[in-house]
Amino acid sequence: MKEFKGKVAVITGSASGMGRAVAERLAKEGMKVVLADVEQKALDKAEAEMKALGYTVLAVRTDVSKPEALQALAQKTLDAFGAVHLVHNNAGVAAGNATWDTTLADWKWCLGVNLWGPVLGIWTFLPIMLKQDTECHMLCTSSMGGLMSTPFIGPPYCVSKFGVVAICETLSHELKLMGAKIGVSVLCPGYVNTRIVNPERNRPADMQNDPNWEEKVKAQKYVQTLRTMGTEGCKAGMDPQEVAEKVLNAVKEDKFYIFTHPEWMMAAQSRNDEILQERNPTSMMSDMLVGGQ
Amino acid sequence: MKKFKGKVAVITGASGGIGRALAERCAQESMKVVLSDIDKKALAKTAKDLKAAGASVLAVTTDVSKPEDMEALAKKTIDKFGAVHLLCNATGVHTLTPIAESTLADWQWVIGVNLNGAIYGISAFLPIMMKQDTECHIVNVTSVLGGLYALPYNGPYNVSQYGLITFSEMLYQELTAMYPKIKVSVICPDYADTGILESERNRPAELKNAPAKAKRGEADPNFEKIKGIIEATLRAETPPEQLADMVFEAIKAEKFYNFPHPTSKVIIADRLARVMEPRNPENLLKMMGMVS
Helix, strand or coil: CCCCCCCEEEEECCCCHHHHHHHHHHHHCCCEEEEEECCHHHHHHHHHHHHHCCCCEEEEECCCCCHHHHHHHHHHHHHHHCCCCEEEECCCCCCCCCHHHCCHHHHHHHHHHHHHHHHHHHHHHHHHHHHHCCCEEEEEECCHHHCCCCCCCCHHHHHHHHHHHHHHHHHHHHHHHHCCCEEEEEEECCCECCCCCCCHHHCCHHHCCCHHHHHHHHCCHHHHHHHHHHHHHHHCCECHHHHHHHHHHHHHHCCCEEECCHHHHHHHHHHHHHHHHCCCCCCHHHHHHHCCC | CCCCCCCEEEEECCCCHHHHHHHHHHHHCCCEEEEEECCHHHHHHHHHHHHHCCCCEEEEECCCCCHHHHHHHHHHHHHHHCCCCEEEECCCCCCCECHHHCCHHHHHHHHHHHHHHHHHHHHHHHHHHHHHCCCEEEEEECCHHHHCECCCCEHHHHHHHHHHHHHHHHHHHHHHHHCCCEEEEEECCCCCCCCHHHHHHHCCHHHCCCCCCCCCCCCCCCHHHHHHHHHHHHHCCCCHHHHHHHHHHHHHHCCCEECCCCCHHHHHHHHHHHHHCCCCCCCHHHHCCCCC
8 A cells, every 4th residue: 555645544452552653653644543442541542632633533442352343343434434444453462371370361351352353353344445446454463472482471472463473474365366455464563662561451350360369370480570571671662653654664565574673583583493493492481481490 | 201001191073083093093002082072973983983992981072162161071081080191182173265255153163163172171181280290291283284374265274273383382381391291292284184174064053154145265266276276285195093103203202393294394484484584475376386
């Protein structure tokens, strides 16, 4: 997609973090922007601030793990703006610890948002784009965690992010075979200065963990080390606006893989080497957390 | 794990394909075998055949996409045999449909069985293995085409298999660091007659698609051609018994990655190189030399 002015973008998880930055960047290019987020207060704030800057904005509270919520988002988008040209399935959370310290509620919540979000976003918006038959772009947020398996941070996260890479790769193949005018990209960042390490504020009531169990898990050294690592990593991470700039360029140039942190690619390469040489998996994370034990 | 005699194996998807071959091999090794499958009739037949061959067998009808079914399977295993040493997640279902035409039911069914099935299986059995503190092994059956390379028209399947491989990799690393008596392996066959193309027979009524208005893939001129290639590949003749032998070698050698078809390495290498460069995913027909 080369022209943005007057076109319509839908971004999930856009009340804060990378989604918010991408929304503002696209609005600056002259796009009409639909903000979708589960967090009502943050969404209201983002809407007000963007309107104050003179952008054309529609805000729709959306739980991306629910098919009916995505369908309603699409309907409201079409009602307000009559078309959709760019969808960024971006909403994401992190949940869980080592596999044995991860509950089914952690799995359900994290896969619901991170994996089902993009599945449902594509299921909802792709038919609309195909029918429109105009230049469009489908974009999903994965992570460097979608290219390298990172133990102890909670398996739902990498499972969801690998899954997102798989959907995007498949979709890209298929749309090319069909000769469709829809570009596809998958965004795989390393640490970005967002609130991903503190997603619990948005965990639904029916997916809460037992607080006593949670206390016990949190008291473990590996969990504390990881939490500190994640918090500091994000604090020192890339500015979301810088990510947004890279996203915009990738859409313009129809680049499929958007890697924002080249210094992380070495770690992804070491997983690749292990697969091709059939060596059993290793990672720096295990060494850091339980080295020498 | 080097010795198998008298130990307890649980196999999901045990009444057909690689699951059945694994069950037979376990019985040959004089293991006690828990057979689990959603297909009650096929399961009863497998149980009968194995018993006739002298095996100690428990058969449990299970929908692996239901956490309560996997919990019940674990409980019945312990009630009957008192322990568990080998868990093989060998269920797999598949749809051949463009993403643009995949229904919500397609996504729910394939991800529910292939990915959630393994998650629920591991959630149910891992705590038992950890408590036992004996040598154990978890085997996840996945594939190269789907797990390490995203073929077109396999959207839900690819998602489930990319997910299953990374989950296995994380689980292996976590256990190696903290519970090293429990090992993990994946086996990634592609050219094998596993019956996966007939998986529609086991799709639950609530996830069946309404009769389609148009034939699937009609919007895509390449669909039938590629579908044919994929189907032929999946029907190629690697006997499941050969795969079961490979799994047992992997368990003995504590080998994580197992690729029965060395040619599939070319495909993996191409995809991984493409990611690292990075270069956009290729038009598959072009890659296969079918169009210029």
